[in-house]
Amino acid sequence: MEEQAPPPPLPTTTTTTETLDAATQRKHAAMLDRLSTLQQSRLLSHKPNPTDTPPSFESIQSFLSRFSTTKLAIESDLARIRQSPSDPNPIPDPKSQLQSLSLSIAGLEKFVAKNSYFLPSYEVRTCLKSISDLKQTLDHVTSLVIPKKKFSFKSKPTKKGPIVPTSPTQIGTRNIEPTKVGSFRVPDLPGFRGKENEVLTKVFTGGGLDEIGEFTVSDLVDCEVRLLGCLRALFVHRLRNCRVYVGPVLGSVLIEEVEGCVFVLASHQIRIHCAALSDFYLRVRSRPIIEDSSGVRFAPYCLHYDGVERDLEESNLDEETGNWANVDDFRWLRAVQSPNWAVLPESERISSLEILNPDT
Template identity: 60%
Template structure:
């Protein structure tokens, strides 16, 4: 249901004024510049010819534009080939999935894009959704698909397509071969990473567990957690969190993306703005973890922030990709100091 609502983002929200005040904009621009430098360093160290990430605004916009034009071309072909196509619903479903994938592409790469490029890309996606509505109303006038008015009752055919899209949607990361903790309940789970053990780590399908991770990892993937407490040392790359409820996270990373989180608290240290999507009741506070050797781990991961570092308060500058109005998103808030936990020693 929530995924279907995500595909039904309203036009009035997408067209709302999202201009940042000048001070915030300058700070964000400075952060983006530093991230671009970090990204460029990573580019020069890569040897793989087909790395899936985008290391510049130009390369991202190139793929984004090509994908947009391909979707628009498909809309034209669907309308022109009605007589030769007995079942245009399948073609429409494919374009619906492509629009959803394009929206996810923007969210996953927004950490290095200038703010105006993010807003422009999201506006383009909204235009594609409106074009989808227009084409579907002409092709199947009695069974119109729609992105509009998420509170309105949808025709049955639109519900079927959206349901099939959600059921067929795959996680945005592949973690099946990575080490980690899976399928545990009411346990304390601990791990310490050393040297060659540094890599990707997974926390999946946990209920009522307390997880303690010492040392540095390359990436941390978290999905389907309920009522868990996660205490983790610094992550050199990204932390991806999906489908969590009633949890507490104390984590540090260069990039943190949160999808489908409910009633959870996040104590973060990060060098880019945290991203949330399809989440509500989430609260944020600064990182508060301590263990023997954490200072050297933070330094190794370039997360040893001090009060003079512009990124020291990135944890509180959250981007909500389901809320583009100029006013504060109702889906997240700063955790009041009186309700924060004390420094956690593991």
Template identity: 55%
Template sequence: MEENHSNNPTETSDKPQDTIAQKKHAAMIERLSSLHQSRLQQAISRKSDSSDLPAFESSKSFTDRFYESKTSIETRINRCRLATDSESKANLKSDLDKLSISISELEKLVAENSYFLPSYEVWTSLKTISDLKETLESVNYELLPKKKFSFRNKSTAAKKDQGNVVTTENENSGFDSALAEKCSTQVRDSPGFRNKEGVVLVKSFGSSKEGDFTLSDLNSCEVRVTGCFRALYIHRLRNCRVYVGPVMGSNLIEQVGDCLFMMASHQMMIHHAKKTDFYLRVRSRPIIEDCNSVRFAPYLLCYEGIDKDLKDSSLDEETGNWANVDDFKWLRAVQSPNWSILPEEERVSAVNISNLETPSDDI
């Protein structure tokens, strides 16, 4: 009896301790819940504040936005095609020009988000954009037959000088017009180098870290571009050597031959390339289509400040993806015969483009 009685104080003394522990546990859970809700609210506020560009957190959110824009463009194209009243016909040229801009913005959307998208998703999106361009060009030809519409830049005598950039257009660029008709990617109106032969072309983006750049219709040229920028578009280059600093989005390359490219980017897409070497640093697997005799090696470019530029562009880490090429025209399990690893004994040494002085006969 005494033994049982002596245990009672102990049993009763444990109960207050249990109650205190439970209260502490409940308070801790409440604090964690409040902290979680606070962080969620901060994340929502950050998203609301950064409304300049859409922030996609998943492939699905990008796809939803992409196909919403695609459907809108298709609807507007059909509206132009079916226009019957005089007011709609009067605004037809303006409406078609706006559609061209919308397609360009959709292409830019892919470039800016390609770093996290699967290769197949990027390729499918680009094919959709190509189909939209062809449809719009067909509608332009049907409705405005006197002036054939084209996504390629029109020839003009005007020359625009923007620092180190000169853009010119020339009908006699020396490139195969039949091959040019196969071009499925728009030659953009962004700053760049166009219609040049046998010269050294330089451009420095400094610390701006924004903007697109275009290389088009170059023959036997050397191009040196330093600094970070958003996207690079390359069309119809022959016998050129192109050295480019980090690109924060995509490199889109089409119709090149007998060239050397040394570039870093989040996404690399190559169409119609022949007998060309690519020295790359890329976050995702490079994509090729309709290419042959193309070879790949690691990035070897040097210039003052490149380490910071690579870090700012999230390209400071060597992923080894330069050697993991996806050939979308080769679906067999064996190695594609259209590309290969460039043998080490045939690779160029590191290239330093810190000296940006241009020859007197250049821009």
């Protein structure tokens, strides 16, 4: 019987795989060629837009160039104003020039804040340090060209009558037409106004909270204010050398233009504007906010009077959150703590402040 020739060998798995890989690679290369051609046509047809965001490197260089130019211009103007008193042709209105430079520095600070998202942290710190130096130079030049008048506290009341309040009203009225004071809108509410060298006390009881839950303290010099019990909101403005002791506030406390004062407050929100050389003993649910302030110090709430624990619990302020030491300075952009506030050293704190309720 004639032997049949063996069948030809089948292709191995390796050969089949290599054939498939080669085909896949050719398809992949063709796809890349098509994408490259499409991208090139898009680039050729695209017209540059002035509003397009440039690459990060170009953005940083453009930012630094503009920052440096503005900074040098401000420094040059400050040097010219500083030499003005001894110059044969002095600047006619240096005060106006200084105000303009103050606005320019503020604009430069906003420029840094607006572009800080793409800047390296080192560049942000360097720019903010330069702005701080410009502010110090501006203050120095201002003190040389336009010396500030020093404030002095009065030791005795004068015969000229009380200080005219922002919006004089009779205690107990309910006219809530607001009056603009600085950055806040202070309501025309019951309160203490236009007093000197007095102890002013108000007790808020259960019925009083519904009748008169908001209060204003303004235009006081060398006074002690005692507000015992719960109230809904407190507005404080233009106080000098005063001591203000307040029970729990259900809403907000707004403070503006105070100097040389001591505040003991418990509230859900506390905002402080234009305060100088003042101490704040706080219990607060949210972080306290300061603006345009300096030399302010903070410590925990220390007020005691008959029923204070009950009032704090009813106002949801019985828990000590520790936020008295977590202060936000809205005028400080750096990552380090603002130099405008500090924690009051324990050796200088009032450990406990006991006030007797006059109604008991």
